[in-house]
Amino acid sequence: MLFDDVTAAVLVSALRGHEARNLAISNNLANSETPGYARMDVRFEDALAAAARDAHAGPGGVTGGLSRAEAAGMAASVMPQVAVDPSTAMRTDGSNVDPDSEMSALAQNQLAHQTVTSLLDKHLTLIRTAIIGR
Numbered sequence: 001m002l003f004d005d006v007t008a009a010v011l012v013s014a015l016r017g018h019e020a021r022n023l024a025i026s027n028n029l030a031n032s033e034t035p036g037y038a039r040m041d042v043r044f045e046d047a048l049a050a051a052a053r054d055a056h057a058g059p060g061g062v063t064g065g066l067s068r069a070e071a072a073g074m075a076a077s078v079m080p081q082v083a084v085d086p087s088t089a090m091r092t093d094g095s096n097v098d099p100d101s102e103m104s105a106l107a108q109n110q111l112a113h114q115t116v117t118s119l120l121d122k123h124l125t126l127i128r129t130a131i132i133g134r
Contacts, residue, residue, distance in 0.1 A: 004068040005127075006055045009075035010048065011120040017044030018113035020080035025106045028097050035093035039102070044080040051075045 021042035031037040055071030066074070089096045 004072045005123075006052075006068060006072045006075055007123055008120065009072040010052045010055070011116055011123065013044070013048055013051070013075055013078045014116045015113065015120070017042060017048065017078075017080040018109055018116065020044070020082065021109050022106070022113065024082060025102050025109060028102050029099060029106075032095065032097040032099050032102070034095060037095045037097060039085045039087075039097045040082055041085050042080045042082055044078060047081075048075070048078045051078050 021044075024040040024042045028037075028039045051074050055066065055075050085096060087096050090098055
């Protein structure tokens with residue numbers, strides 16, 4: 001990761017998670033009429049929050065014995081986990097996909113993705129400004 005940048009690693013991992021969730025929601029919507037289809041969900045926030053906490057730099061850029069490179073690597077290694085939603089089927093054909101809930105989740109996920117994209121853009125602009133002085 002660029003300059004062992006923990007912040008950038010966390011933001012890139014968050015983008016990866018939101019992209020995976022977007023794909024899962026799209027699949028859920030595409031299969032909402034498929035008999036027996038079980039909706040999928042993507043989880044990454046808890047693992048990413050734990051990695052960010054563990055990677056938080058203290059005095060001298062080291063926390064818990066981790067170097068900044070190790071901390072950035074830990075944050076970058078967080079991968080989204082796709083899981084089947086075990087909730088009860090909502091329809092008689094065995095599907096548990098509610099298109100209205102999926103559309104709401106899609107809008108929420110897209111907003112979160114846009115927010116993280118904006119934060120990463122601002123972070124990289126700050127780095128560029130520090131390097132070139134403008």
